[in-house]
Amino acid sequence: MGLTIAQKIIKNHLISGNMVQGEEIALRIDQTLTQDATGTMAYLEFEAMGIERVKTELSVAYVDHNTLQCGFENADDHRYIQSVCAKHGLRFSKAGNGICHQVHLERFGKPAKTLIGSDSHTPTGGGLGMLAFGAGGLDVAVAMGGGAYYITMPKMFKVNLKGKLKPFVSAKDISLELLRILSVKGGVGAIIEWGGEGIKTLSVPERATITNMGTELGATTSIFPSDEITCEFLKKQGRESDFVPLESDSDAVYDKIIEIDLDKLEPLIACPHSPDNVVKVSSLKNVKVDQVCIGSCTNSSLADLLKVSAILKGRTVADSVSLSISPGSKQVLSALSASGALQDILKSGARLLECACGPCIGMGFSPNSAGVSLRTFNRNFLGRSGTKDAEVYLVSPETAAASAIFGKITDPRTLDEISPLPLPDKFEIDDSAIIMPLPEKEAKKHEIVRGPNIKPVPSGAALENKISATVALKTGDNITTDHIMPAGAKILPYRSNIPYLSKFCFSVIDEGFPERAKALKSSVILGGSNYGQGSSREHAALVPLYLGVKAVIAKSFARIHAANLVNAGILPLTFADEKAYGEISQNDEIELCDLFDGIKRGQVTLTDKTNGKTYELICNFTERQQQILKAGGLLMFTKNL
Numbered sequence: 090m091g092l093t094i095a096q097k098i099i100k101n102h103l104i105s106g107n108m109v110q111g112e113e114i115a116l117r118i119d120q121t122l123t124q125d126a127t128g129t130m131a132y133l134e135f136e137a138m139g140i141e142r143v144k145t146e147l148s149v150a151y152v153d154h155n156t157l158q159c160g161f162e163n164a165d166d167h168r169y170i171q172s173v174c175a176k177h178g179l180r181f182s183k184a185g186n187g188i189c190h191q192v193h194l195e196r197f198g199k200p201a202k203t204l205i206g207s208d209s210h211t212p213t214g215g216g217l218g219m220l221a222f223g224a225g226g227l228d229v230a231v232a233m234g235g236g237a238y239y240i241t242m243p244k245m246f247k248v249n250l251k252g253k254l255k256p257f258v259s260a261k262d263i264s265l266e267l268l269r270i271l272s273v274k275g276g277v278g279a280i281i282e283w284g285g286e287g288i289k290t291l292s293v294p295e296r297a298t299i300t301n302m303g304t305e306l307g308a309t310t311s312i313f314p315s316d317e318i319t320c321e322f323l324k325k326q327g328r329e330s331d332f333v334p335l336e337s338d339s340d341a342v343y344d345k346i347i348e349i350d351l352d353k354l355e356p357l358i359a360c361p362h363s364p365d366n367v368v369k370v371s372s373l374k375n376v377k378v379d380q381v382c383i384g385s386c387t388n389s390s391l392a393d394l395l396k397v398s399a400i401l402k403g404r405t406v407a408d409s410v411s412l413s414i415s416p417g418s419k420q421v422l423s424a425l426s427a428s429g430a431l432q433d434i435l436k437s438g439a440r441l442l443e444c445a446c447g448p449c450i451g452m453g454f455s456p457n458s459a460g461v462s463l464r465t466f467n468r469n470f471l472g473r474s475g476t477k478d479a480e481v482y483l484v485s486p487e488t489a490a491a492s493a494i495f496g497k498i499t500d501p502r503t504l505d506e507i508s509p510l511p512l513p514d515k516f517e518i519d520d521s522a523i524i525m526p527l528p529e530k531e532a533k534k535h536e537i538v539r540g541p542n543i544k545p546v547p548s549g550a551a552l553e554n555k556i557s558a559t560v561a562l563k564t565g566d567n568i569t570t571d572h573i574m575p576a577g578a579k580i581l582p583y584r585s586n587i588p589y590l591s592k593f594c595f596s597v598i599d600e601g602f603p604e605r606a607k608a609l610k611s612s613v614i615l616g617g618s619n620y621g622q623g624s625s626r627e628h629a630a631l632v633p634l635y636l637g638v639k640a641v642i643a644k645s646f647a648r649i650h651a652a653n654l655v656n657a658g659i660l661p662l663t664f665a666d667e668k669a670y671g672e673i674s675q676n677d678e679i680e681l682c683d684l685f686d687g688i689k690r691g692q693v694t695l696t697d698k699t700n701g702k703t704y705e706l707i708c709n710f711t712e713r714q715q716q717i718l719k720a721g722g723l724l725m726f727t728k729n730l
């Protein structure tokens with residue numbers, strides 16, 4: 090039987106386990122990346138492991154999320170990360186150099202290699218034919234130390250593209266179309282491979298838009314073949330020697346095959362508050378727009394911004410609209426400026442922001458009260474923009490630019506045809522903002538700089554055979570990590586300060602939760618399906634751990650969050666019969682008994698002392714996960730080895 094692209098890379102990186110769907114496999118990791126919002130914690134964990142030098146082929150720390158520096162906190166964190174990089178053998182990409190996924194694509198990504206990153210959009214690298222996963226910071230720390238990355242062998246989905254995109258329809262619309270078809274849960278447990286003759290019409294940055302948004306499908310990762318288009322991209326980056334061809338075998342077997350006809354695709358839009366709430370742009374008439382944001386790791390390539398500038402050229406942004414542009418990298422911004430396109434953007438009245446995540450993670454540019462914001466980003470979860478009652482829509486750069494001009498949601502096909510400036514034959518290579526680590530000898534003497542904002546990582550306690558707890562919170566379906574541990578300008582500077590962060594846990598849906606959980610000392614959370622979707626932030630596990638949460642019992646979990654809970658020593662359990670979800674209430678007193686035996690058997694009994702009933706819970710932990718949980722989390726487990 091032939092192999093898919095992902096199966097080929099897995100086969101070449103398999104350390105243990107069988108490539109049998111549903112079984113745990115361990116993979117050798119070639120490259121790692123972190124960003125600052127998750128990186129500080131990852132490096133504190135890496136330091137706790139006591140390893141001198143990273144053991145990967147390449148590890149890069151980016152500063153892109155938290156660049157406002159409204160106080161000493163995140164400036165200190167940047168210093169800390171930079172000093173760790175110098176000492177332990179990592180490259181450090183300074184604030185302003187760009188968004189991790191865009192810069193990694195440009196400068197470091199390599200086809201057929203494995204990459205894990207402490208950011209859920211790490212699959213962006215799949216646009217280059219990498220097998221790239223988002224992971225919790227601790228998993229990244231372990232990989233930096235030469236340890237394996239564990240995943241469940243995924244299902245294989247194939248999306249075949251046929252035809253060619255029509256003018257003003259773009260890669261973002263392909264992503265939105267797949268979200269419309271599959272929903273935010275549709276990719277769970279699967280790797281999505283893209284193929285068909287239509288992919289030959291897509292450049293690497295367009296492919297990267299698509300693999301980036303595969304995260305919103307809940308997919309383990311997404312990947313494109315490595316072909317002549319990949320080679321062309323690497324050549325323009327002066328990295329032709331990194332090219333290797335990669336394609337699936339003609340007799341590879343897929344669990345699901347989906348076809349999308351590019352000729353028939355229209356501009357699409359995800360309505361508030363979920364990326365799969367997708368309709369045609371043309372179906373929304375007279376929706377007034379207050380702000381438009383163009384950028385993020387999804388849509389900030391030079392090709393995207395050249396299209397935007399071609400639309401804005403000679404026009405002015407509507408009086409009522411505030412338009413922001415955040416180029417993905419210094420390379421993109423320099424090329425935009427060299428081509429003259431930047432001038433067209435500025436003349437239109439757009440506001441140029443830094444090459445960073447910015448508004449995507451609520452770092453500034455929050456919409457006005459009840460404002461309508463159109464964003465080329467990948468997530469429109471409630472409150473993520475920083476304004477709780479804002480209405481955030483996700484669109485392509487073309488739809489964003491057209492709507493900014495007219496002040497209302499506008500189908501870009503109503504514009505006259507545009508001719509964007511051509512892409513350069515070769516990009517200007519300037520890696521001056523990527524700092525190399527110190528040579529090993531000097532590194533030994535190098536001091537790590539630690540600011541007062543850096544507090545110790547909370548550590549779990551060894552699992553006890555019985556948990557008595559109170560249900561501190563009962564949630565609905567699709568709870569995101571932005572609900573559990575919000576980000577934004579007010580909170581993000583405290584990503585290395587778990588006690589402070591804990592004050593905001595679940596604040597989007599229940600402001601009383603932190604106090605309540607803390608007072609209870611031992612609690613559980615009851616969740617619906619797809620609990621923990623979205624970001625890879627392990628803070629969504631570490632903060633509940635700090636607040637005394639012992640287990641999360643849900644209908645189902647998102648992959649990275651479930652792994653983060655295990656790593657933190659919190660039990661992720663699912664209902665054997667979802668009827669139980671309806672019967673257990675917030676504030677109920679519960680007991681989980683015989684846990685040692687239960688986690689071995691894969692089944693634990695919950696006794697609800699308040700309603701007097703018992704329920705069966707499922708937990709299919711691997712041998713390794715059982716040991717991690719027993720030890721009180723991955724850090725304790727690694728220390729005990």
Ligand code: MIC
Pocket residue numbers: 126127154207208209210223450576623624625626
């Ligand atoms: C996000 O898009 O939600 C983030 C911020 O990039 C996160 C990481 C984080 O929480 O720091 C992600 O996607 O993993």
Ligand code: SF4
Pocket residue numbers: 154188208210385386387445446449450466467
């Ligand atoms: Fe940054 Fe937004 Fe991308 Fe997350 S999704 S990495 S916050 S640009």
